[in-house]
Amino acid sequence: MTGELMSSTPDIQPSRLEIVRNATPATPPPAKALVFGHTFTDHMLTIPWDAVSGWGTPLIKPYGPLQLEPSATVLHYAQTLFEGMKAYRDEAGNVTLFRPDMNMKRMNNSARRLALPTFDGDALLELIKQLIRLDKHWIPQEPGHSLYVRPTLIGTQKAIGVGPPNEALLFVILSPVGPYYPSGFKPVALYGTTEFVRAAPGGTGAYKLGINYAPGVLPQTSAVALGYSQNLWLHGEDHHLTEVGTMNMFVVFTAEDGSTELVTPPLDGMILPGVTRDSVLTLAREHASGKKRLAGLADKLTVSERGVTMREVKAAAAAGRLVEMFGAGTAVVISPVDRIGYMGEDVHIPTGKDGMGPVSRPIWTELVGRQWGTIPSEWSFPVTE
Amino acid sequence: MTGELMSSTPDIQPSRLEIVRNATPATPPPAKALVFGHTFTDHMLTIPWDAVSGWGTPLIKPYGPLQLEPSATVLHYAQTLFEGMKAYRDEAGNVTLFRPDMNMKRMNNSARRLALPTFDGDALLELIKQLIRLDKHWIPQEPGHSLYVRPTLIGTQKAIGVGPPNEALLFVILSPVGPYYPSGFKPVALYGTTEFVRAAPGGTGAYKLGINYAPGVLPQTSAVALGYSQNLWLHGEDHHLTEVGTMNMFVVFTAEDGSTELVTPPLDGMILPGVTRDSVLTLAREHASGKKRLAGLADKLTVSERGVTMREVKAAAAAGRLVEMFGAGTAVVISPVDRIGYMGEDVHIPTGKDGMGPVSRPIWTELVGRQWGTIPSEWSFPVTE
Numbered sequence: 023m024t025g026e027l028m029s030s031t032p033d034i035q036p037s038r039l040e041i042v043r044n045a046t047p048a049t050p051p052p053a054k055a056l057v058f059g060h061t062f063t064d065h066m067l068t069i070p071w072d073a074v075s076g077w078g079t080p081l082i083k084p085y086g087p088l089q090l091e092p093s094a095t096v097l098h099y100a101q102t103l104f105e106g107m108k109a110y111r112d113e114a115g116n117v118t119l120f121r122p123d124m125n126m127k128r129m130n131n132s133a134r135r136l137a138l139p140t141f142d143g144d145a146l147l148e149l150i151k152q153l154i155r156l157d158k159h160w161i162p163q164e165p166g167h168s169l170y171v172r173p174t175l176i177g178t179q180k181a182i183g184v185g186p187p188n189e190a191l192l193f194v195i196l197s198p199v200g201p202y203y204p205s206g207f208k209p210v211a212l213y214g215t216t217e218f219v220r221a222a223p224g225g226t227g228a229y230k231l232g233i234n235y236a237p238g239v240l241p242q243t244s245a246v247a248l249g250y251s252q253n254l255w256l257h258g259e260d261h262h263l264t265e266v267g268t269m270n271m272f273v274v275f276t277a278e279d280g281s282t283e284l285v286t287p288p289l290d291g292m293i294l295p296g297v298t299r300d301s302v303l304t305l306a307r308e309h310a311s312g313k314k315r316l317a318g319l320a321d322k323l324t325v326s327e328r329g330v331t332m333r334e335v336k337a338a339a340a341a342g343r344l345v346e347m348f349g350a351g352t353a354v355v356i357s358p359v360d361r362i363g364y365m366g367e368d369v370h371i372p373t374g375k376d377g378m379g380p381v382s383r384p385i386w387t388e389l390v391g392r393q394w395g396t397i398p399s400e401w402s403f404p405v406t407e
Numbered sequence: 408m409t410g411e412l413m414s415s416t417p418d419i420q421p422s423r424l425e426i427v428r429n430a431t432p433a434t435p436p437p438a439k440a441l442v443f444g445h446t447f448t449d450h451m452l453t454i455p456w457d458a459v460s461g462w463g464t465p466l467i468k469p470y471g472p473l474q475l476e477p478s479a480t481v482l483h484y485a486q487t488l489f490e491g492m493k494a495y496r497d498e499a500g501n502v503t504l505f506r507p508d509m510n511m512k513r514m515n516n517s518a519r520r521l522a523l524p525t526f527d528g529d530a531l532l533e534l535i536k537q538l539i540r541l542d543k544h545w546i547p548q549e550p551g552h553s554l555y556v557r558p559t560l561i562g563t564q565k566a567i568g569v570g571p572p573n574e575a576l577l578f579v580i581l582s583p584v585g586p587y588y589p590s591g592f593k594p595v596a597l598y599g600t601t602e603f604v605r606a607a608p609g610g611t612g613a614y615k616l617g618i619n620y621a622p623g624v625l626p627q628t629s630a631v632a633l634g635y636s637q638n639l640w641l642h643g644e645d646h647h648l649t650e651v652g653t654m655n656m657f658v659v660f661t662a663e664d665g666s667t668e669l670v671t672p673p674l675d676g677m678i679l680p681g682v683t684r685d686s687v688l689t690l691a692r693e694h695a696s697g698k699k700r701l702a703g704l705a706d707k708l709t710v711s712e713r714g715v716t717m718r719e720v721k722a723a724a725a726a727g728r729l730v731e732m733f734g735a736g737t738a739v740v741i742s743p744v745d746r747i748g749y750m751g752e753d754v755h756i757p758t759g760k761d762g763m764g765p766v767s768r769p770i771w772t773e774l775v776g777r778q779w780g781t782i783p784s785e786w787s788f789p790v791t792e
Contacts, residue, residue: 059478059567066477088482089472092451092580093444097473097561100485100617101624137624172567176482177621182444182557182582184620184653186628195477197567222607226622232485233618235569236562237611239486239522243571268569 031076034069034145034192039152044084053162056200058353059170063157067149067194071139074188080149082156085195091180095187101177102232103132106352107297108199109154109169109405111161112395117154117405119171120393122147124297129173132229137186138175146173150194151405158406160198168393170197170353199353207377209360210349212254212266213245214332216365220255220265221292227264228291235268242267250363252349257292261332261364264292269349269357270299273330274381276343281322284381288327298350298389301401303327305385319384332364339369346379347371355393356386416461419454419530419577424537429469438547441585443738444555448542452534452579456524459573465534467541470580476565480572486562487617488517491737492682493584494539494554494790496546497780502539502790504556505778507532509682514558517614522571523560531558535579536790543791545583553778555582555738584738592762594745595734597639597651598630599717601750605640605650606677612649613676620653627652635748637734642677646717646749649677654734654742655684658715659766661728666707669766673712683735683774686786688712690770704769717749724754731764732756740778741771 044064051061066085070078095101105125111117126143133140150171161169173194177187218241221227226234238253245253252267264287265271275283284306287293303325308314310323338344349357358377362369373379378386391397429449436446451470455463480486490510496502511528518525535556546554558579562572603626606612611619623638630638637652649672650656660668669691672678688710693699695708723729734742743762747754758764763771776782 057566057568060565062478085477087474087476090475091472092470092559092578093447093582096482097487097559098489098557098617099620099624100487101621102482102485104483135625136621137628172483174477174482180445181442183442184624184627186624193477217609219607219609222604222610224602224604225607225610231621232483233621235484236486236521236616236618239484239569239571240520242569243522 031074033142034077034080034149036080036145036148036152039080039082039149041156042081042083050160050162050198053164053167053200056162056198058199059197061198063160063196063198065153065156067153069149069192071190071192072188077139077141082153088191088193090178093180093182094176094178095182096176096178098182099177099184100233100236101136101138101187102174103129103136103138103230104172104174104232105129105230107171108352108393109161109171110394111158111163115406116395117158117161118395118402119151119154119405120403121297121301121401122150122403124300125173128230128295129175132231133175135226135229136177136231138177138190141192146192153194154196154405157196160196162198162200164200166201168199170199172197207358209358209373209377210251211249211361211363212252212359213248213250214256214261214362214364215241215245215253216256216261217241219257221257223291225292228289228293228295230294234294238268248363254362256332263287263330263332263335265294266349266357266359269351269354270294270296271347271349272302272382273335273347274345274379275338276345277324281324282320282345282381283324283326285326285328285330287329296351298352298355301389302350302385305388306381316384316388319381323381335362336364336369339371344371346373346382348379348382355390356382358382416459418527419462419465419534421465421530421533421537424465424467424534426541427466427468435545435547435583438549438552438585441547441583443584444582446583448545448581448583450538450541452538454534454577456575456577457573462524462526467538473576473578475563478565478567479561479563480567481561481563483567484562484569485618485621486521486523486572487559488514488521488523488615489557489559489617490514490615492556493737493778494546494556495779496543496548500791501780502543502546503780503787504536504790505788506682506686506786507535507788509685510558513615513680514560517616518560520611520614521562521616523562523575526577531577538579538581539790542581545581547583547585549585551586553584555584557582592743594743594758594762595636596634596746596748597637597744598633598635599641599646599747599749600626600630600638601641601646602626604642606642608676610677613674613678613680615679619679623653633748639747641717648672648715648717648720650679651734651742651744654736654739655679655681656732656734657687657767658720658732659730659764660723661730662709666709667705667730667766668709668711670711670713670715672714681736683737683740686774687735687770690773691766701769701773704766708766720747721749721754724756729756731758731767733764733767740775741767743767
């Protein structure tokens with residue numbers, strides 16, 4: 023198929039939505055019983071696509087199995103991409119999504135990279151909102167809880183040649199979730215992985231594709247076997263820090279002049295452009311520029327997107343200039359790090375009494391305030407009307 | 408789960424096989440109508456696995472859709488691996504598989520890399536043979552045709568956390584196929600891809616995983632858009648030749664002393680250990696050592712597994728020392744190359760009148776002889792008794 027053909031076929035049309043309600047809705051389990059990604063709500067959204075007809079009828083229907091041909095290309099050639107975002111319910115009962123426009127944009131970038139069909143992100147978002155409205159009673163009331171939204175796009179061509187699929191399926195499922203790490207802000211220990219890479223120049227690390235996740239399981243289980251919580255992806259001869267498990271990564275240094283520097287690797291093609299990553303950077307820059315100062319955050323703050331090597335981290339730790347380190351992602355929000363196992367020794371990272379550091383704490387406070395709606399912002403997209 | 412737990416659960420047991428015959432078998436289409444991987448036989452094999460019970464009951468049943476939970480990890484995190492092999496029917500009606508022991512070994516290596524369950528390769532092979540026997544009338548009689556066998560293993564855990572799946576499904580489907588390139592030995596033109604990589608050090612290029620295929624579609628369609636048939640994966644600053652599309656790659660040079668050198672990149676972690684690659688190397692080495700001389704092949708032949716750069720290929724072409732170049736894989740067997748688009752210019756590769764070159768022709772003749780059974784060898788595994 024050509025780009026021309028694809029663009030001349032119908033896009034996603036929310037007005038065509040059909041809804042089949044679940045006749046036997048379940049009772050949402052107690053919030054305490056939730057394990058990340060194990061519980062799903064009563065309904066799901068599906069939108070089929072084929073190269074001739076374009077995007078078909080959006081359907082909200084009872085959550086249940088998909089029927090896939092054994093030859094479907096997703097099962098053989100990993101033609102799958104996904105997004106993760108969260109819907110929050112504030113104390114007044116209003117439900118919002120956090121920066122879903124970023125996810126829609128990124129999902130289309132992912133689709134382009136895999137030669138899967140692109141779509142009108144606003145149209146999909148409108149349908150996702152309708153799905154959430156139907157199942158909003160699944161959002162737990164407890165603080166720190168939310169509804170994890172998982173849009174997924176898979177190639178379903180019924181033939182095992184390698185090529186752009188002539189059929190695809192977009193589906194969205196919802197999962198009520200508590201804090202990702204039930205232990206709260208307990209800092210995690212990382213194993214610095216040098217045997218495997220998450221991404222490479224010319225590869226797909228900058229896209230949210232399924233293929234970036236399957237190969238990470240073995241390094242992750244190896245890290246756990248060695249007594250660490252997660253793995254830290256180191257890249258190149260200089261062992262550049264890239265990501266933490268499935269999160270973006272931040273390091274905080276005290277600079278020579280005593281000021282504070284917040285550092286994350288640049289979007290050089292190997293780093294996922296995370297929504298939480300972007301939010302952390304934006305809040306830190308708004309503070310640094312004086313646009314919106316955050317209580318408790320260092321007066322003199324520099325925000326850098328630049329490479330960081332293990333040599334720099336070790337030297338800063340030895341010199342007492344390493345302030346903190348943390349992972350950032352939608353599922354976890356912010357995850358402090360207290361130790362890196364690297365080349366046979368442990369590099370220790372300072373953490374505060376509550377597990378967080380002097381930079382992550384004020385940024386986290388502002389960020390979750392905007393997510394939960396206690397701090398109004400343009401990042402909150404209303405779901406309920 | 409731990410390796411210990413996995414090894415204490417039951418392995419695949421052919422004696423437990425259950426067969427549900429297709430009550431409405433189809434009529435195999437005429438061989439001329441076959442398009443690679445579009446037609447499947449009447450039956451398929453499925454074997455479920457879970458972390459508690461191990462491998463479950465093998466079932467041969469009518470070919471049909473799989474039911475997968477929308478949360479199944481294969482759909483999100485690309486937990487899929489596969490194999491491709493061919494069953495041939497000789498003139499006497501005997502059906503054989505070509506070196507399936509290699510595929511079983513490689514499939515287990517792939518499973519280990521993705522933290523999916525491993526299994527007894529001989530047991531799976533026995534079940535595959537039973538499936539083929541049931542559908543052997545689907546193997547076309549026409550020369551060059553065969554039955555493509557596609558074992559696939561997917562993670563089916565019903566939860567969207569990233570980790571070793573606690574459920575998996577192994578399935579095998581069969582597809583009658585003609586020659587991969589209907590145009591026969593028409594040599595293909597390749598576009599030298601430098602913008603994307605297929606694999607990288609520390610990555611998964613040496614394993615037959617779905618994740619190695621999805622990202623290749625865009626480079627492939629880009630190559631086609633530029634007027635080439637496939638893409639040639641170049642790696643590193645020196646533009647090392649690695650693979651051709653989804654095939655291993657061979658280049659033939661005339662050495663300074665007038666002898667012939669057959670070269671393919673070494674198994675350095677970025678190259679798929681192809682069964683056809685190994686077969687070509689073995690036949691060439693048997694010729695070179697005098698163990699089995701191949702008619703028409705150069706007397707003085709050197710077989711090298713070493714790196715080849717575009718600089719070397721261009722220099723050899725300019726000096727008249729480039730003899731030929733070809734791709735090798737199960738689907739295609741051998742695919743000659745006549746041109747490489749590289750950095751804005753075309754490098755021309757010699758080809759013989761029939762499209763093949765002086766090294767690929769005698770090796771191909773021996774190889775397909777062994778595949779079709781006209782040349783008896785240990786590489787033929789009997790399926791029918």
